[in-house]
Amino acid sequence: MHTFTPPPATYYDPPVSAPLSVVDPVSDGATVGVVTDQGVRDAGLVTTVTDGTEVATVYDDVESNPSLETAAAAADALADVDVAVAVGGGSVMDTAKAACARPAFGSVAAIRSTPADETPPAPDAATPCVCVPTTAGTGTETGHWAVLSDHDAGEKVSVGHPVLKPAAAVLDPGLTASLPPGLTAMTGFDVITHAVEAFVSTDASPLTDPLAVAAFEAALDALPNAVDGDERARDRMLTASYNAGLAMNNAGLGAVHAISHAVGGRYDTPHGLTNAALLPAVVDANRRGSERARRRYAALAERAGLPGGELSDRLRRLLERPPLDTSTLPRLDGVDDDLVAWALDNVNMTTNPAALQPADVRRICRIAFGRGDR
Ligand SMILES: [Fe+2]
Secondary structure, eight states: OOOOOOOOEEEESOOSSSGGGGSHHHHTTOOEEEEOBHHHHHTTHHHHHTTTSOEEEEEOBOOSSOBHHHHHHHHHHTTTOSEEEEEESHHHHHHHHHHHHHHHHSSHHHHHHSOTTSOOSOGGGSOOEEEEESSSSOOGGGSSEEEEEETTTTEEEEEEOGGGSOSEEEEOGGGGTTOOHHHHHHHHHHHHHHHHHHHHSTTOOTTTHHHHHHHHHHHHHHHHHHHTTOHHHHHHHHHHHHHHHHHHHHHOOOHHHHHHHHHHHHHOOOHHHHHHHHHHHHHHHHHHHOHHHHHHHHHHHHHTTOGGGOOHHHHHHHHTSTTOOGGGSOOOSSOOHHHHHHHHHSGGGGGOSSOOOHHHHHHHHHHHHSSSOO
């Protein structure tokens, strides 16, 4: 059986003036706290989003690949607010989601250790979280997962519990207009990766397939123009990110994200760029290891109208386009046993279509990050 968890109430293209006034948890005069990062704040996007809304506090100290400690610090900053508004990319939104959930669990560590089907000690104490993405990539505004870095262990952990689901999502395509080409390309490849992994996941279903296909098709078509700054293409990427996020939340992901979280936790690499380097190598490994994966990749390529049903070559061609530059990633000619074990133990590996072995993970890393042929 497959279950489908719907996204939160979603507001697309809100009014320019006082956009939050139309959003349920905010419009009743609640005390509002903002979670963001310094780059987003400097770009003026917090001012744009909170136009007409009184803001009691702003926490702007979220780093890329945010840590468990950052989520705790954000929760401290939000202690006296009624509603939190996350304005930023995946790092900001994941931090805010975990921070808002902390009062229900007592600590960030308790969120991590509480099974999804177990009610936390104070479920009503969670702060409603409104997610306003400023990048088209993560899709985390649609669901209850947050990815945080555990610096003690040197790995990224996926923290998931229904309490983390945002109260609302606000999709304003204008907010992505100022994103530089490099970040647009990296985050856009995260969208493509979510769509591909959700489609071939062992938990994919007729409920998630149309979302994954729509996101994949739109992102393949729109990403190059979005990188060049085309407004309509950036709009399409934001919707693709949302659809891919919804597919991912309900179908799960796969080996790209499992290995990406292990590598990103160790080397602090950008998530989208790490995925971009890994995706073609994982597609090839899964095709070698699973008949079902071969069929699903072919079906995705066919439904997306790729000539000859080929997928890997198309992805590689997209990878070669500037400004995506995977040569900036650390060179990993050999990976140690810990990194391999983290990748294989990562929750995303449980829905990968092929049962990858340590030798497969090493080979994928060598192709994606080694000095040899990519
Ligand atoms: Fe991702």
